[in-house]
Amino acid sequence: MFFLIYFSTVVVFCIYSWWHLHLAFCCRHGLGSLCLALGMLLLTFLPMINRTLFRRGQFPALELIAWIWLALIFWFAFTQLTGDAWNLALWLTRKAAKFGKASESVGIRLQGLRLSAFVSAVIGLSLVSFATLWGMLEVRQIRLKTVEVFSDKVPASADGYRIAVLSDLHFHYGFQHFILHKAMEHIRQAEPQLLLSAGDFLDGAISPEIEALFQQLTEVPAPDGKYGVLGNHDSYSGADDSMEAHSQAGFQVLRQQGVEIKPWLWLYGVDDPAVWQRQGRHEPPLNLPLVPEAQFGILLEHQPRRPEVPDRQNYGLMISGHTHGGQIFPFNLLVQLIYPWKAGKLYAFQRGLQLYVSPGTGFWGPPFRFLARPEVTLIILRRKA
Numbered sequence: 001m002f003f004l005i006y007f008s009t010v011v012v013f014c015i016y017s018w019w020h021l022h023l024a025f026c027c028r029h030g031l032g033s034l035c036l037a038l039g040m041l042l043l044t045f046l047p048m049i050n051r052t053l054f055r056r057g058q059f060p061a062l063e064l065i066a067w068i069w070l071a072l073i074f075w076f077a078f079t080q081l082t083g084d085a086w087n088l089a090l091w092l093t094r095k096a097a098k099f100g101k102a103s104e105s106v107g108i109r110l111q112g113l114r115l116s117a118f119v120s121a122v123i124g125l126s127l128v129s130f131a132t133l134w135g136m137l138e139v140r141q142i143r144l145k146t147v148e149v150f151s152d153k154v155p156a157s158a159d160g161y162r163i164a165v166l167s168d169l170h171f172h173y174g175f176q177h178f179i180l181h182k183a184m185e186h187i188r189q190a191e192p193q194l195l196l197s198a199g200d201f202l203d204g205a206i207s208p209e210i211e212a213l214f215q216q217l218t219e220v221p222a223p224d225g226k227y228g229v230l231g232n233h234d235s236y237s238g239a240d241d242s243m244e245a246h247s248q249a250g251f252q253v254l255r256q257q258g259v260e261i262k263p264w265l266w267l268y269g270v271d272d273p274a275v276w277q278r279q280g281r282h283e284p285p286l287n288l289p290l291v292p293e294a295q296f297g298i299l300l301e302h303q304p305r306r307p308e309v310p311d312r313q314n315y316g317l318m319i320s321g322h323t324h325g326g327q328i329f330p331f332n333l334l335v336q337l338i339y340p341w342k343a344g345k346l347y348a349f350q351r352g353l354q355l356y357v358s359p360g361t362g363f364w365g366p367p368f369r370f371l372a373r374p375e376v377t378l379i380i381l382r383r384k385a
Contacts, residue, residue: 007044010070013077014040020080024121043069064174064367071328071366075131078330079124083115090114135328135368140178142361144186145375147346149354150384151316153296155264158381163298164192164222165377167321168360170233171213171245172204179362179374180213186376187220194261195222195251198321198358199231199272199302202245214248224261226251231302231322232274233364239275254300258289266291268315269300272322288313296381304341304357311353318355319379325359325372332372344375 018037026033042049046066090113115123154161164187169179187195220226228251234242246253254269261267268288276283286309291297297315304320325343326332341347343359361374 010044010073011041013073014044017073017077017080020076020117020121020124023117025118040073044073061174067365068367071135071368072128072132075128075328076124079127080120083120083124087114131328131370132368135366135370138371138373139363139367139369140182142179142182142186142374142376144190144378145344146378146380147356148380148382149317149346149356150382151296151352151354152384153264153294153316154381154383156383158262158264159383161194161265161381162190162192163194163196163379163381164190165196165198165319165356165358165379166361167198167358167377168200168231168324168364169197169362170200170203170364171210172202173207173210175210175213176362176367177213180216183361183376184216184220186378190376190378192222192378194224194267195220195226196267196300196319197226197228197246197251198300198319199229200233200321200360200364201228201231201249201251202237202242203233203364204237206241206245206248210245211248214245214250218248218250220250225259227259227267227269227300228253229269229300229302230255230271230275232272235272235274235278239271239278264295266295266297267300268297272302288315291315304339304355307341307347307349307353307355311349311351314351315353317379318353319358320355321358321360323357323359324364324369327360327363327372328366328368328370329372343372 018033018040021036022033026036043066046062046069049062090111094111166183166187169183226249228246230239230242230253237245243253252259254267255271256269258266258268270286273283286306288299288310291314293314296317297310297313299310299315299318301318301320303322304318307318310318323335323339323343326335336342339357341355341357343357345357347355349355356377356379358377359372359375361376363369363374
């Protein structure tokens with residue numbers, strides 16, 4: 001179903017974008033227009049061609065090209081949709097002015113503001129080029145973001161306790177090494193006592209190249225341990241493989257289980273619903289153990305869902321990822337329709353729970369980020385006065 005929706009959506013983008021490019025550049029060149037259409041369809045179905053004709057993973061560059069194409073075609077279609085909306089607004093305004101018996105000069109001026117197919121396409125291609133350059137630069141700008149969480153459950157002796165959070169690394173064949181290098185640099189700078197991964201750690205088969213990167217993660221110090229949970233892409237890669245990947249990187253995966261980090265600090269982790277679905281099972285209700293009054297409880301869950309449950313069970317903090325902050329504009333606006341809690345912001349709930357959604361450290365699909373800067377999050381627990 002996912003692939004049907006995906007390819008249907010991209011094909012619609014392609015047809016819409018092709019029509020605009022045809023009107024702008026190819027309306028007198030039938031062969032050029034046909035070649036353009038065939039090229040766009042080839043790029044759209046490149047992942048399917050790669051997986052059908054070649055052994056899986058043999059030519060990962062083909063899928064990377066397809067993901068880049070997806071971002072470009074979406075951006076271009078968005079610009080053309082905006083241009084068409086502008087022209088429609090002008091047309092409606094002219095009709096209203098004519099109905100209201102406004103001067104003819106008003107209609108002429110409005111007509112002069114209309115975007116031609118050529119101008120609209122040129123503006124669109126220029127904006128796509130700018131967004132591509134921006135996205136290539138921003139995906140490399142991984143920052144260390146500090147978030148302070150205050151609670152009266154943090155003992156005075158533990159004030160300033162440091163937790164580093166990675167999320168959505170998406171390790172895969174051809175993984176961009178700069179992401180891990182920069183993330184490790186930030187973790188060493190942060191000097192955390194505890195290191196967490198909020199899911200989507202693995203995104204494909206484990207290769208010797210990836211195993212070498214896992215080994216580097218084992219060298220990152222975290223005196224109180226390294227823990228993670230399975231995300232939806234971990235399940236697509238295979239839960240067993242993802243468990244092995246975490247183990248090689250020095251992480252213990254929490255699957256509907258908890259661990260006492262300190263006498264005052266409790267950590268609990270749960271699987272993403274995709275893990276249950278891949279097993280052909282329904283996800284069970286979220287039955288979290290009640291956190292004792294003397295402890296500060298942290299829930300680690302890949303998707304930011306059902307915060308009212310940990311809030312009711314006396315948890316002080318919930319850490320999630322998954323959304324990537326939308327990764328590329330305007331997907332951040334669409335993401336907020338599904339997940340109302342914006343990435344990069346700390347939310348407080350009625351009984352004391354606080355929720356932080358990481359925008360992610362890596363990327364999925366096209367190697368771009370646009371207005372969704374990646375981060376390693378440093379959460380500092382503070383004693384509330």
